[in-house]
Amino acid sequence: MIKGKFIDNLPKVYGIYTGGFIGFIILMAIGEQMGMTAKAIGIAFVAFTIFIYALIGYLSRTAQADAYYVAGRQVPTVFNGMATAADWMSGASFVAMAGGIYFKGYGYMALLVGWTGGYILVATLLAPYLRKFGCYTVPDFIGTRYGGNLARLLAVIVLTVASFTYVTAQINATGTIASVALDIDFKYAVYVGLISILLCSMLGGMRAVTWTQVAQYIVLIIAYLLPIFWISNKMGAGFFPHFMLADEVARIGELEAQFGFVKNSAADLATVPKGLAGITKAHSAVNATPWAFISLALAMMMGTASLPHVMMRYFTTPSVKAARKSVGWSLFFIFLLYSSAPMLATLSKLSLIDPTLSTGIIGKSFAEVQSIDWYQNWNQANLMFISDFNGNGTLELNEFFMGGKAVVLATPEIAGLPYVISGLVAAGGMAAAMSTADGLILAIANAISHDIYYKMIDPRAETAKRLLVARILLVVIGFAGATIAAMKIQGILGSVIWAFDFAMSGLFFPLVLGVWWKRANRQGAIAGMALGLASSIWYLVWVRTGGSGFLGITQLTFGIFGAAVSFVAMVVVSLMTAEPDKATQKMVDEVRIPSGRSVTGK
């Protein structure tokens, strides 16, 4: 009764929410003018937004399996698009991507193409069909389509490996932001991040995550776009940066030619703190071989179509038709941020390196740079570093180092924007990382509670007991993720890319062929998942331990190898064994028809 009303009132509810958030930003801006400290503003932004998400999470609490697992299957297309965009855009997209483009230029812009192009595969190959199927989780589809507990179990394993790799990166991101904004040690900050994440999902499962994700999308998109427009206008680069930065892009090219990319000696580089990098690649020139670019884009596209936390968002739409449209809306909302990331990288880089701008630091004396407030702050946070390698007293391009995260988090300060914008960006980064972490932890906990506990161990368990198990798993997985995140094994962007590679190695072909190839059978799917995942892990270990790799497949694109093995194994084994029984074939036929009841009858 209240729920139905809530769904009808969504535009109004989120309209008021957006207005309230903008009001809060203005309030903070006034506070800053009246002498509120930078630290207080940072804390206020992060604490206020987390409180709102937790409140939404609490209001969405539920005791029904349908609401907990698939938000009652009644999320309207546009709102599901926003929720998916928040679910999708993680700490990697918000905090790390502009940084990757800033440092690596064209080579990393493959991520922009890969992380959007994948949605074509989602829309055409999978989402509508899995929605018609009517399952609760992705392994639920594998388990029902192919039959048998082994296939189901393998799907859960692939899901867990990929999602868990991904989630540690997100908890790492929340920890980084919380430690900078709240000024606490990273070791404790990861747990602050984790508790905020769990507050959103614990009580209401998918329903709570859906409505907090919409709220988080609104915060993160405002936080990403506002500084870009502001800096662009302040710099006089154009009031609509996306259409007007061509001169700035060209100017960076000129400056690069003027400064040159001086290679630092290994001994000099050894003095630079771990994780920081200098600009070593051209900004807009094509500096990667076609295959390096295409293979990264391809791996990310196939990975997109295999990641369960994205796929399960389309289980929440009211119909198959709505699922398709919803993919379009998701990509539209993602496009708003992704098309802005290169603009941010451009503005950030030009602010720093152009000696004719007041914000530029290249060519200034070391003493001068060291006396800048923002330099001191970010140097203290271990995200910025300068060193006079050639001893001439002025800062050269190759003597300035920055952490990838700093490009987004520090640019407002560097460009001389008021601190309220930095606080807003911190809240946005937090929203991006939290929303993705919630989706991921939920995907893992749901798969284990639904597919392993309910379907395999105790099929007669009551709803209350199932949901209790799901919630306990949520907490356990969250803490395991936070503990590993605290060890800082791999950077944010690196871990996320690995997650895509794992997912595509194990799940892409079993999912796609499950719909598009009637002949695919249980034995084939088992071989595809097991060999795909195993070979990808083998390749990664091999390359990481000094192996040369082949065909130009690197530790960022090893999923291409895994998926190829998975495809061959699945086709060969399927053809060698008996075709699936009549009931399964009929099930596939039914999945292909968009109307009518879902295949599982729910």
Added chain:
Amino acid sequence: MSNATKHWEKTRSLLFITLAIWFVFSIGIFLFGAEMNEVTGPFGYPWTYWFTCQGSLGIFVILIFWFANRQEKIDEEFGFNERGDD
């Protein structure tokens, strides 16, 4: 041929068309990344740079909506359209 088979055939050809367009703008054009970047494109950006930042991304958004509409038409043609939703 049954209704469902015909529906599936049309669905499949729509898939191939969509994937062909997808292939061109996600992989095809980047085979010529270096050559294409020499030429000035929309808003004064070099072509390859523009495609990676905006062009391909925008085309993907439009492509999904176009695909969804075409698929709905196919579903309606064979009477598989759903009623009672948005």
